[in-house]
Amino acid sequence: MCRAIRLCVAVAAITSLAPAYAQSGRAFEVVSIRPNREGGEASDTTTTPGRLSLINATPASLIRRAFGIQEWQIIGSPAWISTERFDIIAVTGGADQLTDKSREPFLQALLADRFGLKYHKETRGLDGYSLVVAKNGSKLVQNTGAGEYAMKVTGGLGKQVLHSTKGNIPRLIEILSRVTGRMVTDDTGLSGQYDFTLEWGPDEQTDLVGPSLFTALQEQLGLRLAATKKPTEVIVIDRVDRPTDN
Secondary structure, eight states: OHHHHHHHHHHHHGGGSOBOOOSTTOSOSEEEEEEOOSOOOOOEEEEETTEEEEEEEOHHHHHHHHHTOOGGGEESOOGGGGTOOEEEEEEOSSSOOOOTTTTHHHHHHHHHHHSOOEEEEEEEEEEEEEEEEOTTOOOOEEOOSOSOOEEEEEEOSSOEEEEEEEEOHHHHHHHHHHHHTSEEEEOSOOOSOEEEEEEEOOGGGHHHHOOOHHHHIIIIISEEEEEEEEEEEEEEEEEOOOOOOO
């Protein structure tokens, strides 16, 4: 209820806000930013023609979306950008619906204007993993054609479960990158759609809730994460400020 009330207030207030930083139609015309202090970790993203709503989003997630990178590619950032959360409602002034790619310059302008973001890019050798087929071969089974595509991780501080229907390796790579906090590359040579369930527990609790992610991948899917170090482009944060309330 509180979230719904706050969202309605933000929507109502947005028409009275001063225009945000504009750059040849590649920035939002108006932006509302308010702290979210509910304490939850779940976030919601909604796009409609001309409008983007990000509820309970961290500045780190904004930077990630703005540059099409993973959070581990953000270097030198203060801790608060990964813990403090905000509700953001932004309108473009146009009728087009933003895609993941087309919204990047809009979010970059928002971060520069409202968060004072200054950064530079570097290429660094980062520790990561290569996803390969294990010695005894893949255990993945091709989808038979039933069900709609879905790949979702559920669970809390204990056991984690990845349910896949018509899942694919590129999406698995994204999930593994997020879970491990490191770059993961695909060296499996596998393509197609797969149905599977992957269950694992945090390393420090594996005796209680299940195998580690590394063990689970090998035992349940016939895949293995091999340690690598590869040159990777990163965003180095020179400055970022907390935004003022609207």
